[in-house]
Amino acid sequence: MHGIAGFSPGDDVIPAAYRWPVELSPKVDYEDYETSVPVVDMAELYPNEARRGLDDVAEVAKKRIMAEMLKAAETWGVFQIVNHGVAAELMERLQAQAHKFFSLPMELKNEISVNKVSTASVLLGYGFKVRGGSLTQSTWSEGLYLSAGDVSFLKDSANKLYSKDCDKEAFVSTVLEYEAAVNQCSLQVLHLLAEGLGIDPAHFDRYLNKDVTIQRWNYYPPCPEPDRTLGLLEHTDAGLLAAVHLGDVGGLQVQRDGKWFAVRPEKNGFAIIVGDMLEMMTRGRFHSVPHRAVVNKSKPRLSIGSFLFLNQTMEVVSPTDLPVPAAEEEPDTRPEYRPFTFAELLAHKLSTQPLRTFEFFKVQHKSLVPTS
């Protein structure tokens, strides 16, 4: 049962609550793909038997992959990865679990609503929508936050949702297995990006809460008026990076230089999305990309986001030790930020500023402040 209030499949207009002002409605069609959004093939990082041991070949391949990721993170702030080491079979199994969940009756889904199951430090559960500022319209989607870092939460959820033991077990074990695999893949990408910057590959790990990782399942039912509503509002992701499995249907759009571009989903790929914390910690060298989801008339769409999750209470201090790109010589006018915690950033994102939330913490650089 879909979670669009006041709408029955077959209706040819959308309920007023989902109708967005024309100026905010999407102008780029879901399949009007922009082919230059980068795709990075990671296959060469997993050498086959014949090539194993050829260290220099592997080193050249790694440098190329690192350079491609670095350029994409600096320009688009998003790229897709393919042949990333996460088994296609596991991605399909997780998608099947998500479809099964979203087709449950609303009463069951609401058993694990955000209001009932979120904890003080982690947003969990069904029904929370990524929203934008003061707008009151709804978005054409359903969402579920899950954390594999909290197995008892997963088990409780399975008990509420399913009656058969085999369904409960499949839900819990698939979420855990998927989370572990995607987490490893995301960390590898983060390490390659750090190494590409010329810093310790594990530089950003200190900020991560390795016990908590977050999945966000998004379901977008077909919509009779896709150009008058949105699936997800324009936002930037809060953390370091997200790995989003886009499924087979277009819908993700990313912004560059004020224009929207539709991303063509790569089969069994992940869209790697640079988040606020990574832009902030690279002092603007990487780009936290504004993105949104649009819907279409005929095809239901599922996307699965996995977010490396940051330690909530650790103070984040603006780094000053990252290498300066060649073009940016003296004076160093890159932004600096006042110390803050990730919990603070999340609170601002959810209540007031969904886009580029880190800018809230920006301080004017010393060299730009007039000395009197």
Ligand SMILES: O=C(O)CCC(=O)C(=O)O
């Ligand atoms: O559905 C998508 O492609 C985007 C999902 C997303 O941006 C999110 O869950 O934060």
Ligand SMILES: [Fe+2]
């Ligand atoms: Fe996002």
